[in-house]
Amino acid sequence: MSDFDEEPTGDEALDPAEMLRLLNDQQKSVSTQFGSMAWTVTATWGIAWTVGFTSVWLIDGLKPAFSIPEAAGFIVLGVVVCIAVIVSVIMGIRTGRGVKTTREEAFSSAAYGCTWSLSMIGIWLFGMALISQGMSPHIIQFYFSSGFVLMTGIMMAVTAAVWKMKSALFIGIWLVVIAAVAPFFGAPGNYLFLAISGGLVFIGFAIAAAAYNSGLKRRVQGDRRG
């Protein structure tokens, strides 16, 4: 710490009710800034799923009026999901920066990070095993899309448990439900359903979270000096 030629501010107190509100707002603001479910990650996944699942839906969804090549649709989905994974990892690392933690906490974070990859690889390997045992191309369309969304939902619930975030639990429940319901829309309707109920809902949640967080930050910093 170094000295600065500056008049200190924020030395005065507000009335008790305002002070309690300031205390609660400040803690919420810090939690949202440290939370691994930053709104940017949510927005990234929202965009990835909207673009990715819509691309796959466009392979057959608007035929004969419009169609994109099958390979192109799946490549777009693969690329946007890879980008979302990279952004999530970078944001996860960045949120913990500047905090010296205990070995136990560091282990929890590392185990949590590994569980994401482990669960996704597990779904993929299980799918490959089922394909080797004759899973039909029709069922494959439901398995991989719903499987990954289902696993993301479960991981969100784990996020809620690890970071004590209610919002992550609600998102997790929502994702588990839409993953389970998606096959009822048939193929390729399931992709469009997931693009809207998963992707667009995530984007909407991210916008609402960003607005809430910036309002919270303004409130604790704004008219209160310091």
Next chain:
Amino acid sequence: MADLDPVIHAQARLRITSALATLGPKEAITFPRLQEVLGMTAGNLSTHLRKLETADYVSVEKVIEGRSPVTYIALTTLGRRRFEDYTESLRSLLGGAS
């Protein structure tokens, strides 16, 4: 208002202790990160941290990481207890509001 700890009962210091209390008992945060999280100027944060440090509510640890000096800030056990007492006093003053 006599029961409210005067060291914490100031907007800037309440914000600092509230933020530090969200960390675990054995965790600490660097000065620049705390400044970023709180959106306070370095000078103002330094001034209020010094008051909290003088009261033994926060610990300021300077270490060398790589080749750079890093300052870690944390609530002391006393600071955490005083913050909890302060929160409790505020709530009872307001009739048990959360």
